[in-house]
Amino acid sequence: MSAIVSVQNLRKSYAGGFEALKSVNLDIEEGEILALLGPNGAGKTTLISTICGITVPSSGAITVGGHDTQTAFRAARKMIGLVPQEINLEPFETVMSSVSFSRGIFGKPRNDAYVMDILEKLSLADKKDNKIMTLSGGMKRRVLIAKALSHEPKVLFLDEPTAGVDVELRKDMWDVVAALKASGVTIILTTHYIEEAEAIADRIGVINKGEILLVQDKTDLMAQMGQKQLRIELAAPIDKIPDGLAAYDLMRSDDGQYLTYSYDTEGERTGITTLLGDLQKAGLQMKDLQTQQSSLEDIFVGLVKETS
Numbered sequence: 001m002s003a004i005v006s007v008q009n010l011r012k013s014y015a016g017g018f019e020a021l022k023s024v025n026l027d028i029e030e031g032e033i034l035a036l037l038g039p040n041g042a043g044k045t046t047l048i049s050t051i052c053g054i055t056v057p058s059s060g061a062i063t064v065g066g067h068d069t070q071t072a073f074r075a076a077r078k079m080i081g082l083v084p085q086e087i088n089l090e091p092f093e094t095v096m097s098s099v100s101f102s103r104g105i106f107g108k109p110r111n112d113a114y115v116m117d118i119l120e121k122l123s124l125a126d127k128k129d130n131k132i133m134t135l136s137g138g139m140k141r142r143v144l145i146a147k148a149l150s151h152e153p154k155v156l157f158l159d160e161p162t163a164g165v166d167v168e169l170r171k172d173m174w175d176v177v178a179a180l181k182a183s184g185v186t187i188i189l190t191t192h193y194i195e196e197a198e199a200i201a202d203r204i205g206v207i208n209k210g211e212i213l214l215v216q217d218k219t220d221l222m223a224q225m226g227q228k229q230l231r232i233e234l235a236a237p238i239d240k241i242p243d244g245l246a247a248y249d250l251m252r253s254d255d256g257q258y259l260t261y262s263y264d265t266e267g268e269r270t271g272i273t274t275l276l277g278d279l280q281k282a283g284l285q286m287k288d289l290q291t292q293q294s295s296l297e298d299i300f301v302g303l304v305k306e307t308s
């Protein structure tokens with residue numbers, strides 16, 4: 001896969017000097033779903049708006065499909081569909097004319113068959129002649145997506161697609177996103193919801209205070225989540241891990257009172273039974289045992305805390 005969006009050394013300071021993005025580097029692969037996770041004010045919207053050319057970068061470069069967003073703005077912008085956080089639709093317009101109008105803005109000739117195809121994908125076909133004001137909140141969000149897709153973009157940005165949406169509708173939205181990916185659209189979404197990133201993303205990026213802290217394959221992150229730790233409190237501290245326990249890759253706490261063993265919860269064997277036997281053989285007595293599991297939430301909270 002190759003990068004369809006490339007962000008290099010992007011900085012954005014708003015008037016007044018506030019630095020909302022600090023040297024962001026990010027490659028978005030063609031065909032992937034990338035979820036950008038971050039707390040309020042992390043810079044998610046600023047990053048998206050800058051890539052879409054709505055916000056002017058202070059420095060750095062962005063290309064979309066090889067087009068520089070500053071020197072070849074129109075070519076770059078044509079490749080992008082943007083679904084904003086806020087619903088701002090004309091209440092008296094019909095679904096069909098609203099979506100067709102968006103297509104016209106990009107200079108694309110009218111194509112009812114294409115627009116209908118999008119409406120079908122978004123389960124809006126039977127609402128095509130409905131006025132926007134008669135739609136539910138979930139339907140209005142889908143109209144926003146239809147509008148963003150109307151000019152046949154290759155990359156779709158969804159800013160908080162399910163903010164304030166109930167669990168049922170959130171799942172519907174995830175299905176919509178999966179269907180769009182299947183049709184070949186690259187998708188970048190921002191979210192506060194860790195379970196949303198978990199459910200639909202191929203890669204997860206964590207952003208805080210204008211910095212990307214991590215971009216990683218979701219399955220790799222999940223593998224980390226599958227790691228569980230067994231913390232063994234010893235009856236007496238040790239200053240060295242006995243040679244007979246070398247195979248377990250144990251971590252000794254600085255005071256020598258604790259040993260930590262990491263194991264894969266999805267593995268066939270945890271190795272705990274043999275470890276406990278070998279501890280005894282090595283003459284170590286246990287005082288207490290505890291297990292803990294790292295979740296995506298732990299990873300996220302830990303990362304965000306570190307940079308606070």
Ligand SMILES: Nc1ncnc2c1ncn2[C@@H]1O[C@H](COP(=O)(O)OP(=O)(O)OP(=O)(O)O)[C@@H](O)[C@H]1O
Pocket residue numbers: 014015018020038039040041042043044045046047
């Ligand atoms: N036009 C602006 N002028 C000055 N500061 C701004 C402007 N827009 C955003 N900011 C600041 O930049 C920071 C990043 O804002 P941004 O909207 O990108 O965050 P976000 O991650 O999208 O947050 P949220 O999850 O709350 O939508 C915030 O501190 C915000 O107050």
